[in-house]
Amino acid sequence: MPNSDYFKSTALALQRDGYAVVPDFITPMLATELARECNAQNLASLLTPAHVGHGMQRQHAELIRGDHTNWFNPLAMSVVQTAFWDQMQALRRSLNQRLLLGLDAFETHYALYPPGSRYRRHRDRFRDDDLRVLSMVCYLNDDWLESEGGALRLYLPALQTDAPETEIFRDIFPHSGTLVVFLSAEFEHEVLPATRNRLSIAGWFSRRA
Numbered sequence: 001m002p003n004s005d006y007f008k009s010t011a012l013a014l015q016r017d018g019y020a021v022v023p024d025f026i027t028p029m030l031a032t033e034l035a036r037e038c039n040a041q042n043l044a045s046l047l048t049p050a051h052v053g054h055g056m057q058r059q060h061a062e063l064i065r066g067d068h069t070n071w072f073n074p075l076a077m078s079v080v081q082t083a084f085w086d087q088m089q090a091l092r093r094s095l096n097q098r099l100l101l102g103l104d105a106f107e108t109h110y111a112l113y114p115p116g117s118r119y120r121r122h123r124d125r126f127r128d129d130d131l132r133v134l135s136m137v138c139y140l141n142d143d144w145l146e147s148e149g150g151a152l153r154l155y156l157p158a159l160q161t162d163a164p165e166t167e168i169f170r171d172i173f174p175h176s177g178t179l180v181v182f183l184s185a186e187f188e189h190e191v192l193p194a195t196r197n198r199l200s201i202a203g204w205f206s207r208r209a
């Protein structure tokens with residue numbers, strides 16, 4: 001379980017920058033077990049192509065978003081999923097205490113991006129009826145090399161200028177155990193293609209309706 005220093009530095013970075021990157025947020029052992037389960041679910045065809053928009057053709061959707069996902073079912077979680085879930089609940093409570101974010105619900109899924117797949121630039125919350133406040137991603141890839149690609153490219157709104165060619169972004173590589181959180185409404189981001197399978201757990205904390 002991450003200690004309170006992790007929660008504190010996450011809250012401070014969120015408050016200052018609107019996002020936080022926390023290496024080693026989960027232990028190598030937990031990350032390994034989660035990766036094992038994600039791979040097993042993939043082999044058992046439990047991960048399915050993620051959805052974008054309604055009625056869009058499969059081929060078209062895949063150009064926008066190529067990951068395969070499986071939601072955690074809070075009523076039927078494995079031991080390792082429960083361990084991860086409990087850490088996210090602890091993080092949620094800590095952020096509520098420190099930043100008064102009013103985070104209530106949490107939903108999360110495994111995601112596997114096969115080689116060459118991507119998720120084009122998007123925002124996780126774009127409609128007013130969407131209650132998502134905070135996006136989180138935790139990566140599950142041992143020995144990731146930057147030359148293998150697969151960065152999360154986070155566009156930093158506070159630093160943008162009027163000239164699109166000088167857009168400011170930060171690339172975050174999907175190293176095992178690293179946690180990223182960012183304000184869902186503020187940050188456009190994309191997942192760049194990689195040369196190997198890219199495993200993660202993505203999730204969202206929402207306000208009460």
Ligand SMILES: O=C(O)CCC(=O)C(=O)O
Pocket residue numbers: 111119124137151152189190191200202
């Ligand atoms: O895997 C990532 O780094 C980000 C995934 C993402 O943007 C999403 O699932 O909405």
Ligand SMILES: [Fe+2]
Pocket residue numbers: 122123124189
């Ligand atoms: Fe996203």
